[in-house]
Amino acid sequence: MPTIQHFINGKRVDGSGDIPVFNPATGEQSGSAPIADATLLDEVVTQAQETARTWRNSSLSVRTNILFTFRALLVKHTDELASIITAEHGKTIADAKGEIARGLENVEYACGLAEHMKGGFSSQVADGVDVHSVREAVGVVAAITPFNFPIMVPLWMTANALATGNVVILKPSERDPSVSVRIAELLKEAGLPDGVFNVLHGNADLVNGILNHPGIDAISFVGSTPVAKHVYETGTKNAKRVQALGGAKNHMVVLPDADLDIAADAAINAGFGSAGERCMAISVVVAVGNVAEPLIAKITERMDKLTVGPGNDPKSDFGPVITKEHRDRIVSYVVNAPADGVKVVRDGTAMAADKGFYVGPCLLDGVKPGMKSYDDEIFGPVLGIARVATYSDAVALINSNQFGNGTAIFTRDGNAARLFSREVTVGMIGINVPIPVPIASYSFGGWKNSLFGHSHIYGPEGFTFYTRAKVITTRWPQPSESQIDLGFPRTR
Ligand code: NAD
Numbered sequence: 001m002p003t004i005q006h007f008i009n010g011k012r013v014d015g016s017g018d019i020p021v022f023n024p025a026t027g028e029q030s031g032s033a034p035i036a037d038a039t040l041l042d043e044v045v046t047q048a049q050e051t052a053r054t055w056r057n058s059s060l061s062v063r064t065n066i067l068f069t070f071r072a073l074l075v076k077h078t079d080e081l082a083s084i085i086t087a088e089h090g091k092t093i094a095d096a097k098g099e100i101a102r103g104l105e106n107v108e109y110a111c112g113l114a115e116h117m118k119g120g121f122s123s124q125v126a127d128g129v130d131v132h133s134v135r136e137a138v139g140v141v142a143a144i145t146p147f148n149f150p151i152m153v154p155l156w157m158t159a160n161a162l163a164t165g166n167v168v169i170l171k172p173s174e175r176d177p178s179v180s181v182r183i184a185e186l187l188k189e190a191g192l193p194d195g196v197f198n199v200l201h202g203n204a205d206l207v208n209g210i211l212n213h214p215g216i217d218a219i220s221f222v223g224s225t226p227v228a229k230h231v232y233e234t235g236t237k238n239a240k241r242v243q244a245l246g247g248a249k250n251h252m253v254v255l256p257d258a259d260l261d262i263a264a265d266a267a268i269n270a271g272f273g274s275a276g277e278r279c280m281a282i283s284v285v286v287a288v289g290n291v292a293e294p295l296i297a298k299i300t301e302r303m304d305k306l307t308v309g310p311g312n313d314p315k316s317d318f319g320p321v322i323t324k325e326h327r328d329r330i331v332s333y334v335v336n337a338p339a340d341g342v343k344v345v346r347d348g349t350a351m352a353a354d355k356g357f358y359v360g361p362c363l364l365d366g367v368k369p370g371m372k373s374y375d376d377e378i379f380g381p382v383l384g385i386a387r388v389a390t391y392s393d394a395v396a397l398i399n400s401n402q403f404g405n406g407t408a409i410f411t412r413d414g415n416a417a418r419l420f421s422r423e424v425t426v427g428m429i430g431i432n433v434p435i436p437v438p439i440a441s442y443s444f445g446g447w448k449n450s451l452f453g454h455s456h457i458y459g460p461e462g463f464t465f466y467t468r469a470k471v472i473t474t475r476w477p478q479p480s481e482s483q484i485d486l487g488f489p490r491t492r
Pocket of ligand 1: 230
């Protein structure tokens with residue numbers, strides 16, 4: 001059985017410990033990942049601090065060239081990377097390629113680092129005095145990532161952190177860790193000096209070690225809300241810069257004037273794509289007015305045509321979920337829903353008996369706050385329908401939810417859509433777009449319990465997060481201007 005390795009100082013390194021990694025399509029163990037202990041973490045951080053002193057001084061053109069070459073290598077190896085992702089995550093090959101493409105965008109954005117790192121200059125702010133600002137790398141950045149996007153989320157963080165001159169230690173999800181090591185190899189092939197990008201495997205203990213290690217300057221985290229909150233609280237208590245993105249419960253509002261075929265297509269794509277294991281998946285369709293009955297008819301008609309199977313079978317629309325435990329948790333929400341008064345319109349739980357970690361598409365009608373199937377992030381192929389009377393009820397439902405990652409509205413009414421985008425307390429909004437993940441030149445982030453810390457991830461906010469500002473005030477006095485003045489510096 002293959003043993004997954006750490007990647008430290010430019011090479012693969014064996015480790016001790018044994019975290020089983022599964023192929024979700026078969027349910028069988030496919031490998032095992034090591035666990036970096038406190039001693040190894042300390043060694044890697046010490047070396048990272050040393051490397052950071054030289055890497056931060058590399059020229060912008062050197063970094064740009066490496067990122068350009070890295071981008072080309074990601075394109076060249078897309079098939080290989082997609083099959084590594086599918087084998088451990090379970091998503092379809094097409095979906096894995098989609099994830100790679102969205103990760104690539106971030107590398108492309110980072111290639112513009114000379115533009116993004118430009119400072120300001122003000123001439124003659126006082127007589128003979130100029131001021132300019134620069135941004136410098138924070139130092140050693142830890143990137144801690146979830147299972148559901150094993151390449152895209154590491155690239156969200158890594159591309160900008162390296163571009164800005166930081167050394168990165170990536171702690172990928174222990175459930176699908178292999179592709180991270182390939183990223184490290186491709187970065188090395190692209191010319192990244194040894195030690196600038198490292199991968200350490202492990203679980204919660206390693207994360208806690210990172211949060212408490214004094215040599216780590218900044219932490220980018222993406223994962224579930226309870227862990228995001230813990231990472232933010234512990235990291236900031238230890239005076240680190242932290243951005244911690246958490247879970248979600250994304251609502252898609254369908255107004256009575258919407259094109260219901262387009263809305264039903266969107267609900268299927270965003271609800272069941274990647275088995276619902278996306279932080280921007282739609283998990284609740286909010287049917288306004290009399291929309292519910294015709295919309296449910298169109299959604300079920302489409303659900304009945306979905307094929308669930310191994311991710312490497314081109315006929316599969318979506319694959320298995322990540323683990324047996326997660327499958328059983330998803331099933332429990334569907335099984336327990338009727339006790340809350342929810343109607344199970346489509347029940348895909350019978351697939352849980354199959355070999356592999358499968359759940360078929362499920363549709364729950366009548367979900368409301370106070371019910372577990374509404375309140376919790378299920379993170380599986382389970383779509384809820386919430387029925388509300390008016391547009392205002394839909395907005396109130398979204399705004400009272402603890403999460404605020406993404407939301408969407410389907411309508412032909414431009415004024416309603418504009419009002420919606422202004423009224424909802426959510427970070428990313430789609431108007432007739434069900435999964436509004438911003439392109440790389442905007443930053444990604446939710447509100448409320450979907451993000452701890454003030455900085456959104458990637459794009460301009462990513463560049464700001466990974467850098468510290470310096471402002472330099474300069475005077476080149478004439479020798480004749482020599483004088484003693486103990487007053488506070490004045491500009492006039
Ligand atoms: P997770 O929180 O279980 O794990 C994320 C990372 O935290 C992993 O590297 C894991 O090893 C580590 N971890 C797990 N438990 C820990 C603990 N108790 N203490 C310290 N570290 C711990 O998340 P997951 O199941 O891998 O990913 C799915 C979750 O991530 C969902 O909630 C999803 O919404 C969220 N997510 C959010 C975004 C976003 O951008 N907001 C994007 C992708 C995923």
